[in-house]
Amino acid sequence: MVMAKNKRNCWGDGMDKHIEINKVSKAYPLGQNNGKKMHVLDELSLKIKKGEFVSILGPNGCGKSTLIRTIAGLDEPDSGKVTIFGSHPAEVQIGYVPQHVSKSLYPWFDSRKNIELAWPPGFEGEAKSQTSKLLSKFGIENYSNYYPYQLSGGFKQLIAIARATARSKVFIFDESLNGLDYHNKTVVENGILKLRDGENTVIMVSHDIDSAVLLSDKVIVLSNKPARIQAKIPVALPNERTNDLRYCPEFTLITKKVSEILAELG
Amino acid sequence: MDFKFVGASSVIGKVIRIDKFPIVGFVMLFVLWGVVSLSGVLNSFLFPSPVSVIERFFELFLRAEIFTDLSSTLIKIFTALIFGSAIGFGIGVLLARWDVVYKSLSPMLDFFRSIPATALFPLFLIIIGAGDLTNTALVMWVCAIYLSLYVSKGLRSTSEDYLLMARSLRKSNLEIFLHVRLREALPFIFVGIRTAVSLAVVVIIVTEMFIGTSHGLGKALIDAAYSYDITKLYATIIVVGLIGYFLNRVVIYAEKKMVHWEGK
Structure with a gap:
């Protein structure tokens, strides 16, 4: 009885260790009743291994968010299939962290209650104890009773990330570093860096080439819409990522390559 | 100076x-x-002089002149507010649930809201007869109309982003209603509550001034005027003012407690 909902926990312990995006297409009606559609994704296929950290970059409006929503099970593709470790995305818990932290944390709940939302009703005991652990793990236990409006942007994103890790090892970040000043961005980056452990699978949509390269194992560049995969650039850097890596030549070479590809897309 | x-x-x-x-x-x-x-x-x-009015004010209480009327009015207000708001809340939730229902019924409710409650009093008198029930029913009507409008509109205005986040957390529809829609609608619902409460006080006092009312502050006011007990008139006005004031403070307090995140 109690275990029923827990089958949604997304740890990736099963046989299937891939996130598969298989020939996914998506179009939106243009709203002029003339049957014309805006094709956003065009038979996009991508395979991500469990434990990989993948960044998705591309020109504005190319369909990055649409792709991410399809992977997260928040939208159905018109054709094609997405599976997370063999299941339909909507059947599993995923750790979704949207761009604006004002849109992810509920202002009427404090940090603790926001994180406890990850659990369904009936699991309050587990929610409470796990949340305490998470708060300590991210170093924010002193802020458990604070409300979002009492916290800086960086801390709010940390809470959103902590909540995402509660019942899933699959993370989807939608431009989560946008609009943060240097200090707050570092706080959030360090939070995301904690996820690099070979067990967590992260898909991060970004505009920030620098952060994307520093944080990921692979950078995927999407073309203009209808989006296809323009390039897949492996990030050949040591597994242990620190801020200092930003200043070494290998890092610069990779970011240069990514910038060039993006520049071509206009 | x-x-x-x-x-x-x-x-x-x-x-x-x-x-x-x-x-x-x-x-x-x-x-x-x-x-x-x-x-x-x-x-x-x-x-009359302020001193005589203040004296009379305390007399009303010390000589128990006002208790029957005061309790009558208070009972009517609270009964009407509680039951009327509950009914209004329920209707509001139902309206918000189905788009078609909202689109067909809310314009009609809006029209009813536009009819001043006092204009409906004669109709209520004929249908229900004279007595406490009529006044209470009219205020219940006011509360129900205002709350159904504000609750339904509030519940329909939930931010897409909050809903998206809830869906990503795989929340059930009931959880989304309780934790997201209802919470986000609270500030707007309180606007409806404040309006309804102010109107409730007005309507109850005015309708108590009509023949057929046995007890109530409205009746006390009209009796004091007709019998030229002027200091009692002024003193009763102060009593009514205090009721309105404290009712308002209670609503504001409730709002502060329940809607602590607004404007921050």
Whole structure:
């Protein structure tokens, strides 16, 4: 009885260790009743291994968010299939962290209650104890009773990330570093860096080439819409990522390559 | 001249730690009233001195003159507010649930809201008859109309982003309703509650002034006027004012507690 909902926990312990995006297409009606559609994704296929950290970059409006929503099970593709470790995305818990932290944390709940939302009703005991652990793990236990409006942007994103890790090892970040000043961005980056452990699978949509390269194992560049995969650039850097890596030549070479590809897309 | 006055009170304020400005207002009113009354410029029968009104105010309570009327009005207000709001809330939730229902029924409700409650009183009198139930029913009507409109509109205005986040957390529809839609709608719902409460006080007092009311502050007011018990009239007005004031403070307090995140 109690275990029923827990089958949604997304740890990736099963046989299937891939996130598969298989020939996914998506179009939106243009709203002029003339049957014309805006094709956003065009038979996009991508395979991500469990434990990989993948960044998705591309020109504005190319369909990055649409792709991410399809992977997260928040939208159905018109054709094609997405599976997370063999299941339909909507059947599993995923750790979704949207761009604006004002849109992810509920202002009427404090940090603790926001994180406890990850659990369904009936699991309050587990929610409470796990949340305490998470708060300590991210170093924010002193802020458990604070409300979002009492916290800086960086801390709010940390809470959103902590909540995402509660019942899933699959993370989807939608431009989560946008609009943060240097200090707050570092706080959030360090939070995301904690996820690099070979067990967590992260898909991060970004505009920030620098952060994307520093944080990921692979950078995927999407073309203009209808989006296809323009390039897949492996990030050949040591597994242990620190801020200092930003200043070494290998890092610069990779970011240069990514910038060039993006520049071509206009 | 003003500065010296305010300066003295601010010293007192710092010592006694009370918010000085409202007291200044009331003291000035009292003094002005007293001066005008003593000067004899106005008819002392229709405009009694502040002292006599204050005396009469305390008499109302010490001689138990006001208790029957006061309790009658309070019972009517609270019954009507609670039941009317509950009904209105329920209707609001149902309206918000189905788009078609909302689109067909809310314009009609909006029209009903536009009919002043007092205009409906004669109709209620004929249908229900004279008595406490009629007044209470009318205020219940007001609360139900306002709450159904504000609750339904509030529940329909949930941010897409909050809903998206809830769906990503795989929340059930009931959880989304309780934790997201209802919460986000609270500030707007409170606007409806405040409006309904203000109107409730007005409607109950006015309808109590009609023949057929057995007890109530409205009746006390009209009786005092007809029997030329002028100080009682003024004193009862103060009582009614205090009720309205404290009801309002209660709503504001509830709102502060339940909607702590707004405007921050």
